[in-house]
Amino acid sequence: xxxxxxxxxxxxxxxxxxxxxxxxxxxxxxxxxxxxxxxxxxxxxxxxxxxxxxxxxxxxxxxxxxxxxxxxxxxxxxxxxxxxxxxxxxxxxxxxxxxxxxxxxxxxxxxxxxxxxxxxxxxxxxxxxxxxxxxxxxxxxxxxxxxxxxxxxxxxxxxxxxxxxxxxxxxxxxxxxxxxxxxxx
Amino acid sequence: xxxxxxxxxxxxxxxxxxxxxxxxxxxxxxxxxxxxxxxxxxxxxxxxxxxxxxxxxxxxxxxxxxxxxxxxxxxxxxxxxxxxxxxxxxxxxxxxxxxxxxxxxxxxxxxxxxxxxxxxxxxxxxxxxxxxxxxxxxxxxxxxxxxxxxxxxxxxxxxxxxxxxxxxxxxxxxxxxxxxxxxxx
DNA sequence: TATTGTTATACTCTATAACTATA
DNA sequence: TATAGTTATAGAGTATAACAATA
Numbered sequence: 216x217x218x219x220x221x222x223x224x225x226x227x228x229x230x231x232x233x234x235x236x237x238x239x240x241x242x243x244x245x246x247x248x249x250x251x252x253x254x255x256x257x258x259x260x261x262x263x264x265x266x267x268x269x270x271x272x273x274x275x276x277x278x279x280x281x282x283x284x285x286x287x288x289x290x291x292x293x294x295x296x297x298x299x300x301x302x303x304x305x306x307x308x309x310x311x312x313x314x315x316x317x318x319x320x321x322x323x324x325x326x327x328x329x330x331x332x333x334x335x336x337x338x339x340x341x342x343x344x345x346x347x348x349x350x351x352x353x354x355x356x357x358x359x360x361x362x363x364x365x366x367x368x369x370x371x372x373x374x375x376x377x378x379x380x381x382x383x384x385x386x387x388x389x390x391x392x393x394x395x396x397x398x399x400x
Numbered sequence: 401x402x403x404x405x406x407x408x409x410x411x412x413x414x415x416x417x418x419x420x421x422x423x424x425x426x427x428x429x430x431x432x433x434x435x436x437x438x439x440x441x442x443x444x445x446x447x448x449x450x451x452x453x454x455x456x457x458x459x460x461x462x463x464x465x466x467x468x469x470x471x472x473x474x475x476x477x478x479x480x481x482x483x484x485x486x487x488x489x490x491x492x493x494x495x496x497x498x499x500x501x502x503x504x505x506x507x508x509x510x511x512x513x514x515x516x517x518x519x520x521x522x523x524x525x526x527x528x529x530x531x532x533x534x535x536x537x538x539x540x541x542x543x544x545x546x547x548x549x550x551x552x553x554x555x556x557x558x559x560x561x562x563x564x565x566x567x568x569x570x571x572x573x574x575x576x577x578x579x580x581x582x583x584x585x
Numbered sequence: 586t587a588t589t590g591t592t593a594t595a596c597t598c599t600a601t602a603a604c605t606a607t608a
Numbered sequence: 609t610a611t612a613g614t615t616a617t618a619g620a621g622t623a624t625a626a627c628a629a630t631a
Binding site: 451454479482483486490505507508 | 620621623624629630
């Protein structure tokens with residue numbers, strides 16, 4: 216039975232200026248996302264041995280309804296165009312996408328999802344949404360809405376803070392360990 | 401300004417049996433965690449060019465107060481022992497850990513964090529907790545507690561469901577696209 | 586026989602830098 | 609000059625399989 220991740224009792228003294236409740240929330244967020252992604256990955260790989268990025272690129276192409284350029288997809292996935300080239304090579308090799316020259320701007324390549332790719336997305340999305348429905352059952356609409364609000368608040372803070380230089384945190388006040396190094400055997 | 405991720409209006413019809421509110425919650429969870437991890441990674445790399453796994457292994461060693469075996473660390477990070485060997489090679493090469501033979505069980509290797517490694521952890525943890533304090537400001541204790549509850553609920557469901565065969569989801573009912581493929585230019 | 590850790594090998598993702606073609 | 613995409617190269621993390629040493 217998984218329990219909430221909690222910080223140690225001396226947290227406030229050990230990390231001056233840091234809020235234990237927020238540290239716990241962030242730790243629980245990251246752990247929960249990691250475990251959810253693991254379960255999603257496990258289920259998606261029953262369909263095709265693609266990475267999360269591969270599935271995401273296909274979902275973006277499917278959702279767009281029109282062919283996208285490599286740069287479009289790179290922006291969605293927040294990676295460089297060189298990385299997208301490599302990812303698209305994988306997807307093309309498995310027959311999920313096709314490249315076509317852009318009819319007007321000859322620098323560009325249009326990426327289309329193939330019929331096979333659409334079939335894969337049609338099988339993949341129900342798996343993802345069924346997983347969400349299972350993992351977040353028994354929670355009230357209000358709990359889910361609060362949850363989404365916290366996620367959105369965090370994303371806005373990331374947006375603001377990522378443009379600033381990182382702050383200089385107050386130093387750790389390391390607690391005296393209760394267990395000695397020589398006790399390890 | 402980041403907005404909550406929402407599913408399209410026809411979600412319920414498109415994915416029978418799936419709950420749009422839960423699909424939205426999972427999408428927001430994964431996105432928020434991804435962006436938070438990006439910001440954490442950016443800030444931690446001002447200290448040392450280590451991966452998230454590298455920092456996590458050091459934090460585990462620091463928190464344990466006693467040397468751990470490779471298998472111990474592998475269990476914490478949920479990876480294979482072969483992967484841990486590679487990760488520990490990186491950490492040892494940068495002087496953050498040391499390997500010592502286990503005094504009793506000669507199959508084992510004890511991993512100790514070095515003084516340099518401790519100094520790194522002492523600088524890294526305040527960065528992490530300060531980031532959490534910044535990213536989750538202006539939220540009430542009750543909001544944070546609800547957030548942690550939802551994360552924990554999800555983790556328990558992952559624990560239960562990961563042991564079962566994946567369910568057979570009901571098929572997608574693909575909506576008729578409003579934009580035709582030929583509109584892409 | 587089972588466990589611990591390592592090596593060998595392979596694959597994927599990602600990045601930077603240099604390059605071509607095009608706008 | 610700037611943009612789009614590719615190639616070359618490199619590095620990290622992860623996995624599986626085979627292996628040696630030890631319990």
